[in-house]
Amino acid sequence: MTSPPYQPAPRTWVAKFRDAFRGIYIGVRAQSSFVVHLITAALVIALAAYLQVDVIRWSLLLLCIALVLAAELFNSAIEWLAKAIDHAENEYLRNALDVASGAVLVTSIGAAIVGGLIFIERLTAM
Numbered sequence: 835m836t837s838p839p840y841q842p843a844p845r846t847w848v849a850k851f852r853d854a855f856r857g858i859y860i861g862v863r864a865q866s867s868f869v870v871h872l873i874t875a876a877l878v879i880a881l882a883a884y885l886q887v888d889v890i891r892w893s894l895l896l897l898c899i900a901l902v903l904a905a906e907l908f909n910s911a912i913e914w915l916a917k918a919i920d921h922a923e924n925e926y927l928r929n930a931l932d933v934a935s936g937a938v939l940v941t942s943i944g945a946a947i948v949g950g951l952i953f954i955e956r957l958t959a960m
């Protein structure tokens with residue numbers, strides 16, 4: 835027997851933001867690798883402050899951090915969906931989960947390259 839379709843009540847903007855922050859909280863809690871990303875982000879911010887990078891480089895570094903964290907949140911969302919769809923082994927879910935992990939890897943490599951270029955340029959100019 836299938837359940838009737840769930841129809842959420844219309845939400846206020848406050849409720850939309852509350853749900854979005856709830857999503858961030860759940861996404862962070864579900865991903866053990868978030869700790870690594872947060873520690874890396876803190877180190878990048880500390881190094882950028884120490885090296886006094888300019889506003890353009892600050893923007894690039896913060897954008898990279900946001901991209902990696904957003905990719906992790908999407909990865910977490912797909913993991914929750916996968917759990918809802920099937921608890922048995924499923925080749926399609928395996929592909930979806932691996933593609934989502936690949937997306938996190940791609941953004942992390944890109945962020946590492948951008949951060950590396952910015953810090954190497956600043957350090958060699960000192």
Ligand SMILES: Nc1ncnc2c1ncn2[C@@H]1O[C@H](COP(=O)(O)OP(=O)(O)OP(=O)(O)O)[C@@H](O)[C@H]1O
Pocket residue numbers: 864865866867913916920921922923924925927928929931932935
């Ligand atoms: N239902 C399934 N059917 C087939 N393969 C699966 C299934 N669930 C998970 N997997 C495989 O196991 C891997 C890890 O699954 P999952 O991402 O849920 O675990 P995790 O330890 O929470 O991962 P992460 O370290 O990204 O948090 C997936 O990338 C996928 O290859």
